[in-house]
Amino acid sequence: MIVHQGYRFALDPTSAQERHLASHRGAARFAFNWGLEQVRASLALRELEWVMGLPRTESLGWSLYALRREWNAQKQGVAPWWGENSKEAYSSGLAALAAALDNWSQSRKGKRAGPRVGFPRFRRRGHPMGCRFTTGAIRDDEERHVTLPRIGRLRTSEATTALRQRLTTGTAWILSAVSSCEAGRWYVAFGCEVQRAVVESNGHDDTVGVDLGVITLATLSTGEVIAGPRALRAGLRKLRRLSRHHARCRRGSANRGRAARSLARHHARVAHLRRDHLHQLTTRLAKSHGRIVIEDLNVSGMTRSACGTVATLGRNVRAKAGLNRSLADASFGEFRRQLEYKCRWYGSELVVADRFLPSSKTCSRCGTVRDGLRLEERVFGCIACGLRIDRDLNAAINLAGWARPDVAPSAGETENACPRGGQPGPRPARPVDAGTGITPESAGMTGGRCHRPGLTPAS
Ligand SMILES: [Zn+2]
Structure with missing residues (x-):
């Protein structure tokens, strides 16, 4: 293809x-x-x-x-x-x-999705506009050099091996090159047409649910927790310090300019770290699992903040929830985009769960839907069967179960529950209708559309 x-x-x-x-x-x-x-x-x-x-x-x-x-x-x-x-x-x-x-x-005219777009405004000096070259000498030269029309031969900071190999084997053609500047560093992006082998299957037949979080990058239904990069967390602390410094510099001063440049560089570094880890995660998932189930997050509306993955922000992070949320939001869309094309490349299947699936609030063993799971509750406690399980793991297992409606959430899957599993009687946050496990509020909120056969509460 x-x-x-x-x-x-x-x-x-x-x-x-x-x-x-x-x-x-x-x-x-x-x-x-x-x-x-x-x-x-x-x-x-x-x-x-x-x-x-x-x-x-x-x-x-x-x-x-x-x-x-x-x-x-x-x-x-x-x-x-x-x-x-x-x-x-x-x-x-x-x-x-x-x-x-x-x-x-x-x-x-209402023909475009998303928030209203305003009339174009004039672009200030230093606006990061890219310049796209479509004709002329656009080449990837030998090791560490590229050629752009008019600008000539440029050295690259990194090896261009990935592209060169494809160009020499004749499986890629360069269509365009865009030069751009980001936080003081120049980049060139080659837009290519690439001939990729069609992969029917990656040899795996399993289903894995993935719950994305902010504290941990992702939790898999297999029980594996992929922690985000440590450098990212340290980076976020530094980001706050630099922002504070920038805000306290006098407007128009040389200090403020310096602070702005250093803040921009750091923003770019944090973004790069996050992007790199997201790429590693999505590549690994697409290569090593037959079917991947993710949540369908309403990224722009964030209507799920009460029960969705962004809700997994812990207490210690809530102070900077705004920052985290924006990072998380950006990642969810990007995570899904990357999985969509990588699953095609590597021969796995991507399943996007129903938007109204209360994956965080449903018990992964008996299917009871809990109402009012608070943001800081890291452990999901089921009032019906007494299951105690890590919140993100519970959500991931529910996602994996959603893709196989014929298989009801089984006890086998919950063997990965946290060590405290099996302790009876966690306190209910609010009164729950014993018959259905659904309170009027939760039923109203999800519109009753959240139930798949496999997840119907066992009453
Ligand atoms: Zn239960």
Whole structure:
């Protein structure tokens, strides 16, 4: 099968090359702002004509094609220096503008999912705009070098072996290259078409449920707990310290600029750490399990914060729940995205559980749904059968069970329960209807759609 895949490498440019890269970024920004000015002027003129009852001039086209034609007609006048940069830089800026205008207009018509998109705004100096090259000399040279049009041969900070091997065996073709800057470091991302072997199966036949958390990266239904990187936790502490320092510097001072740069570098480091560990986790899951069951989290709405995985924030972390939540939110979407394509690559199956499955609140042994599991309760206690089990493990087992509705949550799976398993009588948080195990609130909240045959409470 042919897939589109990106290969991104950190660059190690000379200072002259860095200036050239920055110049292309500035050119993209210039074209974006110039185009936005034209669009705004055209809109204002048409509105004035409408108010005064005059015949209206034709609107400026908002497509990349129309914007580029307009730019080519006017560039000699507005930017006589345009020849210093590749024409692709201006095209990148105009493409970004066309996309922004389209997003705004689709959102306004209600044709675009997600929160409302505002009208594009002018981009400030230093905006991290990428420059996309689609033609010219785009190459991955021998060890640690790449070539971009106009900019030339650049050294990379890391080996480009992964891409080179595919290029030499003729299983990948470079379609484009995007140069971008993130927290002071330059990157190039090659957009490639890659020929991958079709894998029917990865040789595993098991089902594993995965519950993502913030304190621990993930809990598997096999009982395995994958702790997040220690460096990440330390990184979050440092992030708070740097943010505080930045906030206390006087606006516009050199100190504040320095603090902002160091904060940005640290933000990037934390993001990279998280991304790397997420990649390692998803690759391992896709390669070593036949079927992976994950939760369907409503990432944008976070309506599940009362019972979903984000709710597994512990007491000590709640103070910075906002920060954690944003990190967790970002990861859930990314986790699912990575699993979706990696399962295809490596021949496993991804099952996304029903959004209304109360995986955290359901007993994985008898199926009783508990009401009002508090955020800081790390251990799930079942009032019906007396099971005591780690909260995340319980949720993971429920997810694994959801994919096999013919198999009721069995005692066999709960053998991995925490050492205190079997202790009778944990206190119920709120009165629960003894017959169904469902209180009016929980039934109302989940709309009664949460029950699959295998999870129907044993009454
Ligand atoms: Zn139970």
